[in-house]
Amino acid sequence: xxxxxxxxxxxxxxxxxxxxxxxxxxxxxxxxxxxxxxxxxxxxxxxxxxxxxxxxxxxxxxxxxxxxxxxxxxxxxxxxxxxxxxxxxxxxxxxxxxxxxxxxxxxxxxxxxxxxxxxxxxxxxxxxxxxxxxxxxxxxxxxxxxxxxxxxxxxxxxxxxxxxxxxxxxxxxxxxxxxxxxxxxxxxxxxxxxxxxxxxxxxxxxxxxxxxxxxxxxxxxxxxxxxxxxxxxxxxxxxxxxxxxxxxxxxxxxxxxxxxxxxxxxxxxxxxxxxxxxxxxxxxxxxxxxxxxxxxxxxxxxxxxxxxxxxxxxxxxxxxxxxxxxxxxxxxxxxxxxxxxxxxxxxxxxxxxxxxxxxxxxxxxxxxxxxxxxxxxxxxxxxxxxxxxxxxxxxxxxxxxxxxxxxx
Amino acid sequence: xxxxxxxxxxxxxxxxxxxxxxxxxxxxxxxxxxxxxxxxxxxxxxxxxxxxxxxxxxxxxxxxxxxxxxxxxxxxxxxxxxxxxxxxxxxxxxxxxxxxxxxxxxxxxxxxxxxxxxxxxxxxxxxxxxxxxxxxxxxxxxxxxxxxxxxxxxxxxxxxxxxxxxxxxxxxxxxxxxxxxxxxxxxxxxxxxxxxxx
Numbered sequence: 335x336x337x338x339x340x341x342x343x344x345x346x347x348x349x350x351x352x353x354x355x356x357x358x359x360x361x362x363x364x365x366x367x368x369x370x371x372x373x374x375x376x377x378x379x380x381x382x383x384x385x386x387x388x389x390x391x392x393x394x395x396x397x398x399x400x401x402x403x404x405x406x407x408x409x410x411x412x413x414x415x416x417x418x419x420x421x422x423x424x425x426x427x428x429x430x431x432x433x434x435x436x437x438x439x440x441x442x443x444x445x446x447x448x449x450x451x452x453x454x455x456x457x458x459x460x461x462x463x464x465x466x467x468x469x470x471x472x473x474x475x476x477x478x479x480x481x482x483x484x485x486x487x488x489x490x491x492x493x494x495x496x497x498x499x500x501x502x503x504x505x506x507x508x509x510x511x512x513x514x515x516x517x518x519x520x521x522x523x524x525x526x527x528x529x530x531x532x533x534x535x536x537x538x539x540x541x542x543x544x545x546x547x548x549x550x551x552x553x554x555x556x557x558x559x560x561x562x563x564x565x566x567x568x569x570x571x572x573x574x575x576x577x578x579x580x581x582x583x584x585x586x587x588x589x590x591x592x593x594x595x596x597x598x599x600x601x602x603x604x605x606x607x608x609x610x611x612x613x614x615x616x617x618x619x620x621x622x623x624x625x626x627x628x629x630x631x632x633x634x635x636x637x638x639x640x641x642x643x644x645x646x647x648x649x650x651x652x653x654x655x656x657x658x659x660x661x662x663x664x665x666x667x668x669x670x671x672x673x674x675x676x677x678x679x680x681x682x683x684x685x686x687x688x689x690x691x692x693x694x695x696x697x698x699x700x701x702x703x704x705x706x707x708x709x710x711x712x713x714x715x716x717x718x719x720x721x722x723x724x725x726x727x728x729x730x731x732x733x734x735x736x737x738x739x740x741x742x
Numbered sequence: 743x744x745x746x747x748x749x750x751x752x753x754x755x756x757x758x759x760x761x762x763x764x765x766x767x768x769x770x771x772x773x774x775x776x777x778x779x780x781x782x783x784x785x786x787x788x789x790x791x792x793x794x795x796x797x798x799x800x801x802x803x804x805x806x807x808x809x810x811x812x813x814x815x816x817x818x819x820x821x822x823x824x825x826x827x828x829x830x831x832x833x834x835x836x837x838x839x840x841x842x843x844x845x846x847x848x849x850x851x852x853x854x855x856x857x858x859x860x861x862x863x864x865x866x867x868x869x870x871x872x873x874x875x876x877x878x879x880x881x882x883x884x885x886x887x888x889x890x891x892x893x894x895x896x897x898x899x900x901x902x903x904x905x906x907x908x909x910x911x912x913x914x915x916x917x918x919x920x921x922x923x924x925x926x927x928x929x930x931x932x933x934x935x936x937x938x939x940x
Contacts (some may be wrong), residue, residue: 346754346758346827347757347828347829396832398831398832398834399760400760401779401780401783402779402783403780403784430759432754433759433776435759435775436759436876437876438775438880439776440775440877441774442773442774442776443798444780465828476743544746562828563826563828563829563830564829709930
């Protein structure tokens with residue numbers, strides 16, 4: 335599998351570095367309920383552990399603001415009884431958030447390259463600073479100013495991209511007692527710019543957009559000071575939901591790719607009634623399997639030249655397909671069918687039995703392909719359950735919507 | 743060796759992220775002053791650091807700098823506690839000199855130059871502390887000239903390509919001659935012609 339570029343967007347202080355350090359800290363060890371863990375090179379591991387240790391240590395100050403551009407690379411490893419397989423790689427760019435709003439920075443060649451890479455990501459995590467959201471919810475002018483000015487550049491880049499987008503409400507530990515995710519969602523959608531962005535992305539791109547509450551440190555770890563800063567309380571760090579954005583990227587991107595390829599192919603048949611072929615497939619009883627096969631055929635056909643409109647509309651997806659068409663085709667083939675069956679299995683057997691089965695499958699993995707299937711099962715399950723418990727987290731599309739569409 | 747040293751300083755404040763506060767006039771003109779932010783990243787506070795950097799026109803620079811905690815004393819008469827941003831993260835002031843066509847300076851000479859920048863950097867920081875204007879540009883600095891014994895000249899593309907082709911090392915005298923030629927070519931705005939050899 336090709337590397338997925340999953341990058342964060344957010345002004346200075348929104349928590350880009352802390353989020354990644356916390357995510358790595360949580361997933362560098364395989365947890366009992368997870369079939370995977372994160373691997374990285376020794377230097378990256380040392381850097382991220384140092385950041386998280388500084389965060390978690392109540393006697394140390396918060397980590398300094400990022401000053402340069404760094405790329406963190408991870409493999410998602412699936413340990414079987416014989417070996418560890420790494421079917422998915424993820425790249426995450428970290429940078430000083432001020433470069434998104436500082437015109438001096440925009441003149442620098444390295445920053446321009448950074449912005450290009452952000453725009454062509456496979457998945458974007460827009461970090462909404464929990465302190466600013468707190469101000470917004472309390473009706474303080476600083477909250478509205480955050481939406482009107484600080485976040486503008488992040489939203490512009492999100493607007494220019496064609497990929498799934500996750501809005502992460504960071505520092506959720508500061509908000510959870512006072513506000514529900516639904517009330518925050520409503521307040522954000524009350525903002526004309528935010529609302530229009532979601533509506534436009536839903537209409538034009540169709541990729542999933544999520545609102546995910548995360549806390550890199552967990553409940554009670556920090557409290558607001560009267561001066562508006564944050565102070566550590568001495569409570570142990572227990573990161574909350576930090577794995578969800580990572581877990582969501584693969585299913586959301588593959589579901590998006592599946593729909594995007596089908597849509598592009600339909601739009602290529604511009605003649606009157608040209609989309610009838612895809613419509614006929616969609617309405618047939620075994621629609622998802624057919625579309626999966628059809629998508630795979632299209633991928634194989636366009637891959638050699640990365641031709642057609644897909645390249646213009648979605649360079650990230652086109653590049654992924656051009657680099658590894660067979661793997662992507664296999665991943666897309668029958669995707670909707672697999673996900674539907676997965677849900678039925680889970681609902682039929684119960685969660686515990688399903689997880690037991692998942693771990694049996696993990697131990698029996700003999701190839702990257704099988705490891706990928708284990709990841710797909712686990713990620714989709716986590717995401718499906720997350721959506722069930724946080725229905726307000728889906729701003730557009732979503733796994734349940736994808737499956738409902740596939741089920742006809 | 744006669745060294746040109748442009749003072750620079752980079753910092754953050756309560757609301758604005760890292761940016762150059764003062765920067766060499768030629769870098770501001772070329773829109774490359776933000777490179778000072780990226781090039782001086784590290785685990786602050788930093789003792790004296792010397793590092794080389796090449797700008798987009800292949801001109802070599804030496805950056806000699808250190809960083810100090812930005813304390814309340816910088817912005818008012820009382821207090822020595824370290825300033826923090828609105829999230830509680832500590833703030834540092836990076837101050838130093840950018841020297842075109844220099845490869846390295848003796849430690850004493852570098853410290854002497856960097857120390858000269860502090861008053862100017864501190865003054866600018868005081869003014870910057872209350873700034874909320876994202877578009878506020880860095881203040882341009884002109885070069886100080888200093889005679890630094892044992893300073894080592896940098897060699898630009900002329901030297902590098904020739905030396906690479908010939909696979910040779912150079913004597914200090916030869917390096918100085920090449921650096922002088924290259925400095926003249928840059929300062930006169932003449933494009934360095936790679937084929938022109940010494």
